[in-house]
Amino acid sequence: LLVLMFGVMCGYILLPVLLVQHLGFEDLPMQTALKPLDVREQGLDALSSFNGKKKNDYQEGPITNFHTRRILSNDDAAEEQKSDEVREQGVDALSSFNAEEQKSDEKSPPDESEDEKTPPDLPKESEESASIDSEKEDEVAVETSEVAVVSDGEESTQKSVQSLAAAISFGSLNEVEQRIVEDRDILSRQSIPTATSPQIMKTAFLPDHHRTKILVTGGAGFVGSHLVDKLMMEGHEVTVIDNFFTGQKKNIAHWLHHPNFSLVVHDVTEPIQLEVDQIYHLACPASPPHYQYNPVKTIKTSTMGTLNMLGLAKRVRARMLLTSTSEIYGDPQVHPQPESYWGNVNTIGPRACYDEGKRVAETMMYSYRNQNNVDVRVARIFNTFGPRMHPNDGRVVSNFIIQSLQNKDMTIYGEGQQTRSFQYVSDLVDGLHALMNGDYDMPVNLGNPDEYSVKDFATYIKDMTESKSEITFLPKSQDDPSQRRPDISTAKKQIGWEPKVTVKEGLEHTIAYFSRVLKEAGEIIPTGPGAAKPEA
Numbered sequence: 001l002l003v004l005m006f007g008v009m010c011g012y013i014l015l016p017v018l019l020v021q022h023l024g025f026e027d028l029p030m031q032t033a034l035k036p037l038d039v040r041e042q043g044l045d046a047l048s049s050f051n052g053k054k055k056n057d058y059q060e061g062p063i064t065n066f067h068t069r070r071i072l073s074n075d076d077a078a079e080e081q082k083s084d085e086v087r088e089q090g091v092d093a094l095s096s097f098n099a100e101e102q103k104s105d106e107k108s109p110p111d112e113s114e115d116e117k118t119p120p121d122l123p124k125e126s127e128e129s130a131s132i133d134s135e136k137e138d139e140v141a142v143e144t145s146e147v148a149v150v151s152d153g154e155e156s157t158q159k160s161v162q163s164l165a166a167a168i169s170f171g172s173l174n175e176v177e178q179r180i181v182e183d184r185d186i187l188s189r190q191s192i193p194t195a196t197s198p199q200i201m202k203t204a205f206l207p208d209h210h211r212t213k214i215l216v217t218g219g220a221g222f223v224g225s226h227l228v229d230k231l232m233m234e235g236h237e238v239t240v241i242d243n244f245f246t247g248q249k250k251n252i253a254h255w256l257h258h259p260n261f262s263l264v265v266h267d268v269t270e271p272i273q274l275e276v277d278q279i280y281h282l283a284c285p286a287s288p289p290h291y292q293y294n295p296v297k298t299i300k301t302s303t304m305g306t307l308n309m310l311g312l313a314k315r316v317r318a319r320m321l322l323t324s325t326s327e328i329y330g331d332p333q334v335h336p337q338p339e340s341y342w343g344n345v346n347t348i349g350p351r352a353c354y355d356e357g358k359r360v361a362e363t364m365m366y367s368y369r370n371q372n373n374v375d376v377r378v379a380r381i382f383n384t385f386g387p388r389m390h391p392n393d394g395r396v397v398s399n400f401i402i403q404s405l406q407n408k409d410m411t412i413y414g415e416g417q418q419t420r421s422f423q424y425v426s427d428l429v430d431g432l433h434a435l436m437n438g439d440y441d442m443p444v445n446l447g448n449p450d451e452y453s454v455k456d457f458a459t460y461i462k463d464m465t466e467s468k469s470e471i472t473f474l475p476k477s478q479d480d481p482s483q484r485r486p487d488i489s490t491a492k493k494q495i496g497w498e499p500k501v502t503v504k505e506g507l508e509h510t511i512a513y514f515s516r517v518l519k520e521a522g523e524i525i526p527t528g529p530g531a532a533k534p535e536a
Contacts, residue, residue, distance in 0.1 A: 191232070191254040195520070196388065203260065204235035212236045215276040215318075217268050217309065218283035220247030222388050223323070223381075226429050227280060228252060232261060239274065243267040246285050246534045251388050268305035269297075274312065278436060279320040281309045284358075285534075286325070288351065288477070289394035292531035295353035302357025303364070310368045313375075321377040321436045322365050326447065326484060327355045328380065336485040339380065339443045349479040350531075362443065369441065377435050382447025382486045386425030386506060387513035392535040394527035396420060397507075400458050401514045402524050404467035413529050414476030416455025419483045423448035424506030427499040431491065440494035447486035448499045464507055477529040 191201040214231050218224045219240030224247065231238050232255055239262040240252060255261040266272055268283045284301045285291040291298040306322065313320040329337045330345035345355045368374040385397035392398075403410045423446070431446040452460070458471050491497045518524055 187257055188259050191229075192257055194250065194254045195516070196250045197229075197254040201229055201233050201254070203232055203258065206235035210235075212278060213239070213276045214278045214280065215239050215241065215274060215312075216280045216282065217241045217305070218247060218281075220244060220249060220252050220263075221282065222251070222386070222390060222393075223384060223425060223428060224280075224282045225251035225388055226386070226425050227282070227432060228255065228261075230429050230433060232258065236260065238262070239264060239276065241266045241268060241272065241283065243283075246287075246290050246390060246393070248388075248390070268308055269300050271308045272312065275316055276312070276318050277316075279309055279313050279318050280323070280432065280436065281306060281320060282323045284354075286354075287390070287393035287395050288354075289527045289530060289532040290390075290534055291354040292350055293533050295350075298353040299357045302354070302361045306361040306364050310364060310374060314368065314372050317375075319375040319377065319436065320365070321379065321432065322361055323432070324358045324362055324378050324380045324443065325354070326380055326382040326445070326486065327351065328359050328362070329481075329484075330355060331479065331481045332483065335483050336449065336487040337445070338487040339445055339490055346479050351479050376441055377438075378443040379432055379435055380443055380445050380486075381428060382445065382484065383420050383422050384425055384428050384447075385422055386510055388425075389510070389514075390534060391514065391517055391521070391524045392527045392532070394529065394532065396454060396457065397422065397461075397510065398514070399526040400461045401465070401507075401511055402518065402526050404462050404465040404469050405511070405515060405518055406523065407468045408526075409472045410458050410462060410467075410469045411472055411474055411526075411528075412454055412458060413474050414454070414480065415473065416458070416471075417453055417482075418480060419451050419453050419485065420457070421448050421451050421485045422457070422503055422506075423499050424501035424503075424509075427501050430500075431495070431497045434495040434497045435491075438495045442490075444491050444495065445486040445488050446491060446497070447488065448503070449485060449488060450503055451483075451485045452503075461507065461511075464504075465511060 189203055189205070191197065191203075193200055214236050216224055216228055216231070216238060217240075219228050219238075220242035224240070224242070228238055228240060237260045238255075241264050243266065252261075252263065256263065264272070268281075283305055285293075285298060309320060312318070326337065328345070329341060329343040332341065333344050334341045343359075345359070346352060347356055362378055365374075365376045365378055369376045383396070385395075389395070389398045391402060400410055402408075427448070428446055431444075435444055435446075455471070461467075462469055462471070488498060
């Protein structure tokens with residue numbers, strides 16, 4: 001213990017000495033450093049002596065400052081020399097300007113306005129030096145201010161100092177920087193054309209009290225990215241959450257630069273804390289091959305993901321819309337299917353992870369509404385197609401178009417007599433938007449009542465693409481619905497919605513999109529009916 005105490009005492013004694021030697025304070029007496037008034041007087045004397053030295057003194061070695069002493073390296077010396085040159089050029093420019101101004105004052109009438117006077121152009125070398133660094137501009141401004149104080153104190157001299165400082169500041173922006181400033185305002189009012197979204201979309205300007213903070217889960221997916229386009233063009237602040245399992249960053253790349261857009265790479269099965277006004281909950285794989293690839297994760301996304309979003313909506317008092325599915329009707333025995341139909345679902349089949357997951361999600365939505373007064377909306381979506389569909393999602397439309405464009409066999413699983421209804425993606429987005437901003441809070445079917453057999457639909461696409469493909473038939477998939485057609489009377493009555501784009505018009509846009517995708521990829525192998533991981 002005695003040895004330890006002795007060591008500590010020695011440390012207290014030696015530490016100040018070592019610090020003084022390391023920091024270069026050995027020339028300054030310790031007692032002087034403890035007296036602020038003495039330090040200030042010594043500092044003023046040292047500063048006067050320092051200003052009187054010649055520039056080449058900087059290169060001779062050690063310099064004693066009024067508060068520290070150090071050896072200047074070659075880089076430090078060069079930097080000090082540059083600073084000196086900038087200071088001298090600024091003072092020379094000011095002196096020249098003051099001299100010319102005094103001459104003009106003698107020649108001009110006494111009542112001439114000071115505001116009409118403009119400073120002459122600075123020397124080229126001075127402009128280049130002034131643009132080196134903002135700190136050097138501050139040094140020039142300080143030095144010119146000192147010159148103004150030493151002068152006769154006239155008002156014209158003070159204005160000349162301000163004019164010179166403004167000229168130096170303006171000269172610090174080069175042509176490229178000025179162009180960036182000009183383009184920034186343009187980029188904040190529109191999207192950037194990309195290969196996936198080549199068209200330019202203008203964004204409206206909304207005042208703060210009209211702008212809404214909107215969260216879109218699964219916003220990088222097929223439907224979600226189109227919904228984001230509509231919300232961004234309306235001028236709202238949009239935050240997208242996506243884990244990119246089936247979503248693709250290229251679907252939203254045209255908004256990444258925009259100040260109203262935010263992207264959060266996140267899995268909805270984990271909680272998240274945000275401040276939003278509306279929540280569009282779209283996150284979940286929707287094509288059979290993709291949601292069957294990891295059925296447990298599909299169930300967790302539909303249940304835990306919905307639970308987390310409902311918790312967020314409850315906390316921030318946001319309105320939440322769930323994109324449910326026509327799959328909750330299973331293999332329907334009622335045709336067409338109204339919202340009042342309870343469905344016919346196999347609870348242990350390969351599709352059950354998606355079908356039952358969405359049914360539980362709907363139950364959660366209305367449980368939170370009834371128990372916690374959460375404002376909810378539920379949309380039951382029927383088959384949808386359009387640009388940005390994943391080329392390997394294994395759905396009817398994408399598979400038929402990709403196969404026909406490559407003149408490959410168009411595969412039908414079953415005899416092709418099963419029916420489907422297809423709506424274009426823009427109609428669906430309009431329906432989701434109308435439902436979210438309406439007052440109706442019960443489930444609503446969103447789909448196109450036009451019904452096609454799968455075989456007729458394949459023939460239709462083959463004719464539109466002028467393909468040489470052959471239509472082939474393979475065994476039917478398990479639990480594949482035999483018929484599917486929405487009853488949209490509720491949507492017409494409650495939210496004033498019905499589809500506007502015909503199947504033919506939608507297919508023309510979709511075929512053109514997949515033609516571009518195929519040209520970039522070279523070849524695309526369609527996904528079969530079995531479970532498959534999404535391709536990049």
